[in-house]
Amino acid sequence: MAGTDGHHPGEGGGPVIVLVRPQLGENIGAAARAMLNCGLDRLRIVAPRDGWPSESAAASAAGADIVLDKAGLFDTTEEAVADLTRVYATTARSRDMTKPVLDPRGAVGEMRAADPDGAATGILFGPERTGLTNDESTLADVLVIAPLNPGFSSLNLAQAVLMMAWEWRMSGRESFAGRVLETGATRPATRDELLNFFAHLERELDSCGFLRPPEKRPAMVRNIRNLFLRGEPTEQEVRTLHGIVAGLTRWRGAED
Amino acid sequence: MAGTDGHHPGEGGGPVIVLVRPQLGENIGAAARAMLNCGLDRLRIVAPRDGWPSESAAASAAGADIVLDKAGLFDTTEEAVADLTRVYATTARSRDMTKPVLDPRGAVGEMRAADPDGAATGILFGPERTGLTNDESTLADVLVIAPLNPGFSSLNLAQAVLMMAWEWRMSGRESFAGRVLETGATRPATRDELLNFFAHLERELDSCGFLRPPEKRPAMVRNIRNLFLRGEPTEQEVRTLHGIVAGLTRWRGAED
Numbered sequence: 478m479a480g481t482d483g484h485h486p487g488e489g490g491g492p493v494i495v496l497v498r499p500q501l502g503e504n505i506g507a508a509a510r511a512m513l514n515c516g517l518d519r520l521r522i523v524a525p526r527d528g529w530p531s532e533s534a535a536a537s538a539a540g541a542d543i544v545l546d547k548a549g550l551f552d553t554t555e556e557a558v559a560d561l562t563r564v565y566a567t568t569a570r571s572r573d574m575t576k577p578v579l580d581p582r583g584a585v586g587e588m589r590a591a592d593p594d595g596a597a598t599g600i601l602f603g604p605e606r607t608g609l610t611n612d613e614s615t616l617a618d619v620l621v622i623a624p625l626n627p628g629f630s631s632l633n634l635a636q637a638v639l640m641m642a643w644e645w646r647m648s649g650r651e652s653f654a655g656r657v658l659e660t661g662a663t664r665p666a667t668r669d670e671l672l673n674f675f676a677h678l679e680r681e682l683d684s685c686g687f688l689r690p691p692e693k694r695p696a697m698v699r700n701i702r703n704l705f706l707r708g709e710p711t712e713q714e715v716r717t718l719h720g721i722v723a724g725l726t727r728w729r730g731a732e733d
Numbered sequence: 734m735a736g737t738d739g740h741h742p743g744e745g746g747g748p749v750i751v752l753v754r755p756q757l758g759e760n761i762g763a764a765a766r767a768m769l770n771c772g773l774d775r776l777r778i779v780a781p782r783d784g785w786p787s788e789s790a791a792a793s794a795a796g797a798d799i800v801l802d803k804a805g806l807f808d809t810t811e812e813a814v815a816d817l818t819r820v821y822a823t824t825a826r827s828r829d830m831t832k833p834v835l836d837p838r839g840a841v842g843e844m845r846a847a848d849p850d851g852a853a854t855g856i857l858f859g860p861e862r863t864g865l866t867n868d869e870s871t872l873a874d875v876l877v878i879a880p881l882n883p884g885f886s887s888l889n890l891a892q893a894v895l896m897m898a899w900e901w902r903m904s905g906r907e908s909f910a911g912r913v914l915e916t917g918a919t920r921p922a923t924r925d926e927l928l929n930f931f932a933h934l935e936r937e938l939d940s941c942g943f944l945r946p947p948e949k950r951p952a953m954v955r956n957i958r959n960l961f962l963r964g965e966p967t968e969q970e971v972r973t974l975h976g977i978v979a980g981l982t983r984w985r986g987a988e989d
Contacts, residue, residue, distance in 0.1 A: 559925040
């Protein structure tokens with residue numbers, strides 16, 4: 478049976494998110510919000526415990542009503558995935574079944590390679606308390622297991638949806654490269670050291686009348702602080718800056 | 734001023750998560766849960782609107798009480814970041830300030846390179862409704878902006894924390910490589926086509942008594958389905974499989 482969400486494989490819009498027997502409406506709404514944050518809008522819901530539509534889902538969707546309004550409602554997980562060609566099952570732990578396992582980033586990389594717009598791809602999420610049954614996991618090609626803290630791996634349902642939706646979104650982009658400051662023998666200044674310097678400098682700038690008129694002072698202070706912060710001063714350099722300000726202002730006391 | 738969360742720069746535990754003037758206790762709790770999911774446990778809270786400690790935070794932490802119990806409470810953002818050497822401000826949009834901008838993955842890559850255990854690194858998150866003020870953003874070295882859906886970019890606070898905590902966790906790992914199936918001129922079978930084949934096969938296996946005893950049937954069916962799914966059959970191959978089952982069972986009708 479084809480889905481009732483108005484999409485067909487090939488139409489695009491990223492993978493289908495399938496919530497299997499979700500218990501709390503607020504998690505359905507929060508999942509819809511997380512999906513739309515990441516540009517996904519194809520939601521299918523299998524046998525929600527508290528019925529459908531759901532007022533608590535609408536309240537927690539925070540404006541993602543479009544996702545809820547066109548969500549497909551299904552009696553069984555089989556029907557919800559019938560028209561898909563790739564199905565991934567998110568689960569907290571490995572099952573006793575011979576099935577490939579990938580982490581979320583690896584799984585999304587594979588989805589993008591096999592089905593670049595995700596049109597015929599679905600991701601299953603189980604109920605809050607129990608997760609997917611073995612029979613439901615068996616419907617999938619691949620198990621997706623996030624390498625979370627082994628001592629605390631139970632993720633909120635909407636958080637799990639965000640994780641996959643976010644990985645999907647990022648998989649379509651190039652990330653910026655990292656940028657590192659070489660500090661040599663010294664170390665980056667602490668925030669406290671920088672704030673002390675800013676206080677010193679701004680006290681002197683107030684005193685010489687530079688930070689006027691008063692209504693412009695906040696923006697001027699921000700611009701000056703940003704200028705110094707962009708330089709990412711070291712502890713050594715902050716001491717130098719203190720010395721510069723002290724040096725530049727020494728004559729003023731003498732002239733008074 | 735040093736934090737009151739029991740950690741010192743250099744002790745490890747990943748970056749400090751700083752929630753600036755959070756409004757809802759349930760978001761603080763959900764953020765603590767997301768942190769601990771990803772192995773982070775250093776939380777600092779600046780001037781929470783509804784006071785601290787918070788019953789609603791504890792309720793939504795879902796067991797991450799350890800994070801809440803040792804969270805540091807601060808009156809100002811300046812105090813909360815005073816002992817840090819690298820500070821990142823998450824924000825939904827670019828500000829009118831000359832400050833480096835990175836996406837979450839790029840920012841975390843940079844954090845790892847500059848401060849591998851995150852000990853002296855902090856990530857700021859603003860209040861739910863308004864985000865960080867310009868003065869608060871100015872405390873940071875770098876703005877972190879997630880490339881979300883431009884038409885719907887407002888992320889729940891705990892979801893934003895999960896995103897950064899998850900990126901931190903993944904930045905310490907190698908992801909699995911993707912895996913792609915070459916299908917040539919045909920296409921992967923739909924789930925419906927596969928389920929039709931399973932129904933056909935299992936009907937015949939029931940009929941010949943293979944799927945006995947009944948209490949073992951569910952596990953046997955799962956194992957057989959998993960075996961075929963691991964092969965990732967094409968539409969062409971599913972038709973072949975139907976032909977094989979039909980061929981293998983044709984004699985049975987004749988013998989009856």
